[in-house]
Amino acid sequence: MEKSVMSNPEVILNPFVHHLELESTYEKLKTAFFTVILLPVRITIICLLLITGWLLASVGLWGLAEEDLREKPLTGWRRTIRLLLCTLGRFVYAAAGMEIIIKGKQASRSEAPVLVCAPHSTFIDGGIVYITGLPTCIVRRESGNDSYIGKLINFSQPIYVWRDDPDSRHNTIKEIIKRAKSDLDWPQILIFPEGTCTNRSCLITFKPGAFYPGVPVQPVCIRYPNKLDTVTWTWEGPSALKLLWLTLTQVHSYCEIEFLPVYRPNEEEKRDPKLYANNVRRVMAKALGVPTVDYTYDDCRLMARAKEMNLPCASSIAEIRKIRQRLQLIDAHIEEKIINSQLICKDCSRVTLTEFSNYLNVFPSDPLVMQLFKLYDKNASGVIDFREYLLGTVVTSKERSLLEIIQLGFKIYDSSGVGKISLHEFVTILNHTLAVTSEQSEFIFKQIVPDNAIYITFDNFVSFAKECPEFSNIFVTCNSSKNCQKNGNVHENNCVKKNE
Numbered sequence: 001m002e003k004s005v006m007s008n009p010e011v012i013l014n015p016f017v018h019h020l021e022l023e024s025t026y027e028k029l030k031t032a033f034f035t036v037i038l039l040p041v042r043i044t045i046i047c048l049l050l051i052t053g054w055l056l057a058s059v060g061l062w063g064l065a066e067e068d069l070r071e072k073p074l075t076g077w078r079r080t081i082r083l084l085l086c087t088l089g090r091f092v093y094a095a096a097g098m099e100i101i102i103k104g105k106q107a108s109r110s111e112a113p114v115l116v117c118a119p120h121s122t123f124i125d126g127g128i129v130y131i132t133g134l135p136t137c138i139v140r141r142e143s144g145n146d147s148y149i150g151k152l153i154n155f156s157q158p159i160y161v162w163r164d165d166p167d168s169r170h171n172t173i174k175e176i177i178k179r180a181k182s183d184l185d186w187p188q189i190l191i192f193p194e195g196t197c198t199n200r201s202c203l204i205t206f207k208p209g210a211f212y213p214g215v216p217v218q219p220v221c222i223r224y225p226n227k228l229d230t231v232t233w234t235w236e237g238p239s240a241l242k243l244l245w246l247t248l249t250q251v252h253s254y255c256e257i258e259f260l261p262v263y264r265p266n267e268e269e270k271r272d273p274k275l276y277a278n279n280v281r282r283v284m285a286k287a288l289g290v291p292t293v294d295y296t297y298d299d300c301r302l303m304a305r306a307k308e309m310n311l312p313c314a315s316s317i318a319e320i321r322k323i324r325q326r327l328q329l330i331d332a333h334i335e336e337k338i339i340n341s342q343l344i345c346k347d348c349s350r351v352t353l354t355e356f357s358n359y360l361n362v363f364p365s366d367p368l369v370m371q372l373f374k375l376y377d378k379n380a381s382g383v384i385d386f387r388e389y390l391l392g393t394v395v396t397s398k399e400r401s402l403l404e405i406i407q408l409g410f411k412i413y414d415s416s417g418v419g420k421i422s423l424h425e426f427v428t429i430l431n432h433t434l435a436v437t438s439e440q441s442e443f444i445f446k447q448i449v450p451d452n453a454i455y456i457t458f459d460n461f462v463s464f465a466k467e468c469p470e471f472s473n474i475f476v477t478c479n480s481s482k483n484c485q486k487n488g489n490v491h492e493n494n495c496v497k498k499n500e
């Protein structure tokens, strides 16, 4: 992962959390009421609209070969269908009770071949394609195969990303450049450069894809100025279904789309897509009144993996990694040294800030150290579980196989110091690496434990796991980091599906 410097060293945000609870009884009653009288009506209307959309798209695709779709823009009556689809899309929003407020004016393709939309915070953002006249999106190839959505996606003539293609990034960029600079009458290209959803509290790193062509772009800001935020869809927060339910039971909500002035790159920006991306981000952050934070999609992947493993503080793991980088703990391999020596703490489950700083050889008065400590001190009790900290850093310091991580877990949670793991420790280890529940862990433990013993060793566990198909993913060995993603079973956030 590349080294990234925080734009603002004082604030480290974690924009991947979203808290949404219906607090007052009034809210709860209101939601219950509208779930009964409003939700069924809205869902029925929306389904009818979607079916109509599917039929229209199927008609629009009729008689077109794959090459036609890929090589030339739609013409004639098919364009009329495109306009109809856009109208239909707006109806879907109206049926959901969401009013769309438009500020500024969309530039034409000749003025700005690329639309850059941010912040990306929800699947509902996808509706912007209907407001902007069904532009070209970047879509995963698998989405085109979906029997319902696939028709609509194919009809919009997207740029497909073939994920199996090892050269996928390169080819996608080539295709973006080709479309953006084409003399044919293609629609504009629409890109969410953040590549994943945040809670709109900041703008994360823009991926440079949209900026490679070096053509003018029009920044487009999306806001949801609602009292209750029922749309934000992040790693740590309500599920898509819950959000959909809560959004559809709001009588009235707003989505604001603001077209900013076209940004024309200078020569330097044309040569350097990353610089161009950063400068556009700065303009958008100013318009939105939010800071920029250098989180990347890779940081998100890291958090997703941590979440999948049920690692403590999973959603802060990228933040923790950045702080450790700034404290130069990563380069010094401090935590690994601690793990490889005998654990120094008397009771590693209760470690104070002073002890923590001693172990890491840093100053307890350093604001960064306090911040790091606070992230693990979730209940503000003044003590943290140092083992959770060590485990978290093991996962983030370098690419490791699941088996290695479990082995380190056995080391970190071993209070005997000689590799004897008690039931209680075993439950915690499996819970924080394989997300196994305590009942399952207890069941496994009972099967492994040697006669007359009350503990197991790592080798006991490995020989047991080798016989279990459920654990086969632990033994996937891999060298390239690409394959290694498999064993963590990276959770797919569907927010990523629609865009890059």
Ligand SMILES: *[C@@H]1O[C@H](CO)[C@@H](O)[C@H](O)[C@H]1NC(C)=O
Residues within 6 Å of the ligand: 013, 014, 015, 016, 017, 018, 019, 199, 201, 229
């Ligand atoms: C969004 O993230 C910021 C930064 O971590 C946080 O302060 C804020 O509470 C989050 N917003 C919601 C609604 O959870």
Ligand SMILES: *[C@@H]1O[C@H](CO)[C@@H](O)[C@H](O)[C@H]1NC(C)=O
Residues within 6 Å of the ligand: 141, 142, 145
């Ligand atoms: C999509 O479906 C076609 C056959 O209909 C198949 O050949 C292709 O591999 C599928 N692509 C993906 C990415 O699933």
Ligand SMILES: *[C@@H]1O[C@H](CO)[C@@H](O)[C@H](O)[C@H]1NC(C)=O
Residues within 6 Å of the ligand: 066, 144, 145, 146, 147, 148, 149, 150, 151, 154
């Ligand atoms: C979309 O187009 C692809 C080829 O580009 C095709 O394989 C796929 O079946 C199409 N999807 C639908 C639903 O027609």
Ligand SMILES: *[C@@H]1O[C@H](CO)[C@@H](O)[C@H](O)[C@H]1NC(C)=O
Residues within 6 Å of the ligand: 349, 350, 379, 381, 383, 384, 385
């Ligand atoms: C807070 O967490 C610590 C360790 O993480 C634990 O020992 C303590 O009991 C917790 N306190 C409360 C009030 O939950």
Ligand SMILES: *[C@@H]1O[C@H](CO)[C@@H](O)[C@H](O)[C@H]1NC(C)=O
Residues within 6 Å of the ligand: 310, 431, 435, 436, 437, 438, 439
């Ligand atoms: C273990 O993980 C599961 C989810 O994977 C969680 O629901 C549970 O509370 C965790 N803790 C224990 C002690 O099982």
Ligand SMILES: *[C@@H]1O[C@H](CO)[C@@H](O)[C@H](O)[C@H]1NC(C)=O
Residues within 6 Å of the ligand: 477, 478, 479
């Ligand atoms: C991984 O790399 C090592 C040497 O670097 C090699 O011996 C081993 O066979 C490789 N494993 C796989 C699965 O490619």
